């Protein structure tokens with residue numbers, strides 16, 4: 001049975017911050033510990049991602065060729081764990097965590113240190129070593145793997161992800177998830193296995209959605225989540241790639257009953273329309289930004305960034321610093337705790353100038369902290 | 382195809398009074414007014430809110446100059462009280478940021494009673510010699526002269542020059558001269574150029590200052606006033622030719638003209654303020670010679686008028 005916290009997390013409702021006054025004093029005193037750190041492991045090969053999804057948030061990301069080395073990555077992971085961070089999310093901005101040569105080592109280190117892990121991935125490939133880690137009996141509760149699929153068959157998979165030719169990628173992903181599902185069953189369902197589906201003009205067909213639900217329930221997922229692609233930063237998308245506000249309404253009306261009908265005790269199915277829920281459709285960012293204090297992000301180039309949506313070399317101007325040369329905690333705490341108003345202004349200024357773009361959880365977190373009033377004397381609303 | 386340049390990023394130091402006007406003009410000229418410095422967070426925040434509500438300007442609020450100047454900026458506009466100008470200009474130069482400064486270039490209130498020539502001269506010299514010097518001082522009324530330059534008698538023949546400037550400003554006594562002399566002197570320089578100044582007679586009252594001196598053989602009289610009941614008025618007389626500044630239209634769409642007070646004929650002028658800020662923005666983008674020499678000359682004449 002799925003508990004409410006899982007459902008809340010998948011509705012962009014996770015409480016990254018509980019007590020806002022405490023957050024404020026922890027920021028000033030430099031005693032805060034981020035709720036999680038997002039790790040974006042470097043890709044193998046020269047191209048930063050194995051796909052070129054046309055809706056991808058990170059489509060405008062730059063690559064300066066630098067990659068975080070395995071040895072430094074493991075050092076930084078150890079620093080993060082020693083400092084008390086309880087959760088590591090392996091994901092990407094324009095990269096995929098499973099497209100990293102040493103992802104098995106990173107996962108091993110996470111489980112070894114008792115931390116919760118999360119994966120956001122397309123899961124085109126799963127190694128035996130990785131599956132071995134997923135089968136471990138000592139995985140921390142609330143760990144998860146979330147696989148973005150966005151289709152119910154090979155043809156639509158390829159159309160949605162701009163894959164030319166007849167590669168059977170959907171079948172491949174399904175197979176990988178089936179194996180992950182088997183690992184999950186083997187260790188008594190210690191982690192959540194979910195699949196996601198970003199609805200757009202290429203995949204909103206009811207039969208398509210039903211096939212996806214059938215296949216991924218059978219593969220062993222205990223959560224299927226549907227959402228709508230957000231307009232990505234800095235790139236024009238072709239028609240149908242990012243639904244308009246009208247599309248969102250239409251597709252929502254059509255698919256909501258289908259998705260609701262599939263919901264079961266063993267597998268929660270849900271449609272989340274966070275933009276309408278939080279009024280953020282097409283809004284670039286919500287500042288002041290509290291991302292650094294809740295989910296700072298290690299980018300594929302080894303820099304430490306505020307969040308997962310500002311984690312590529314083109315954001316060095318607003319980044320926290322370079323982990324290739326500096327350690328995690330000194331970098332994270334490197335700001336003037338006595339002049340927090342100026343700190344937030346400086347960050348806001350650079351964020352406006354660099355043009356970062358919040359994803360939903362980031363909009364929601366920043367908006368919640370602002371609404372709490374705990375920073376009212378420091379920030380201009 | 383040439384890529385469109387990003388707008389120059391400008392911070393306003395002190396954005397309540399005249400700084401608000403600077404912000405509006407910078408924005409209208411296509412700059413990104415991105416930051417504001419206030420006395421403290423609350424006052425900077427209030428200014429930011431006001432700029433956003435009034436002009437849709439999205440700036441952020443700073444209370445610490447050092448932090449503000451460590452941001453990526455293409456220029457700053459200094460609109461704080463004159464006593465802060467010197468330190469703020471130097472801090473900006475130290476960071477390699479060009480400065481547009483409200484007049485006067487700098488002034489210490491204490492100098493009104495205790496003139497301190499060495500301090501004054503040291504400050505001027507350290508600005509002059511700064512390796513990153515890029516300075517404009519807002520004595521923009523000189524632009525008005527350009528509109529009527531061919532109506533004026535030849536400079537070398539002029540024997541009488543008078544200028545008046547009445548505003549509703551809040552300064553009183555000698556501070557009125559500190560505030561308005563830079564304008565008066567820039568008009569004088571615009572009409573007659575640089576000459577030796579002597580025989581200063583300064584008469585100070587609560588709501589005004591009268592300043593007379595000889596300027597290389599020309600008799601000069603400035604009538605500078607500030608008070609709540611005054612009609613705003615600016616004009617000058619060059620021997621027998623007399624002009625006053627008139628404004629046509631209101632609000633954002635006003636036009637500035639010079640009117641011959643005898644014939645009533647009008648000559649449109651560029652908005653002096655906007656024209657000068659446009660020159661500064663061009664300098665921020667493309668470099669070139671700054672306006673220190675002009676500002677320093679104005680400052681030297683000002684000191685001569687004001688020192689006891």
Ligand SMILES: C[S@@+](CC[C@H](N)C(=O)[O-])C[C@H]1O[C@@H](n2cnc3c(N)ncnc32)[C@H](O)[C@@H]1O
Pocket residue numbers: 055056057058091092093094095096097120121122147148196198228229230231232
């Ligand atoms: C940027 S990807 C990185 C991880 C991995 N490569 C993947 O695709 O799952 C992280 C998540 O963001 C989602 N995503 C990418 N672009 C998006 C957009 N424009 N709007 C909403 N979600 C998006 C992806 O579907 C994926 O679930």
Ligand code: SF4
Pocket residue numbers: 049050051052053056057058092093094095096122
């Ligand atoms: S969505 Fe994921 S897999 Fe697709 S291009 Fe972006 S980062 Fe790569």
Ligand code: SF4
Pocket residue numbers: 285286287289290291306307308309310351356357358359362363
């Ligand atoms: S994208 Fe949003 S969360 Fe990330 S740095 Fe920018 S404002 Fe902060």
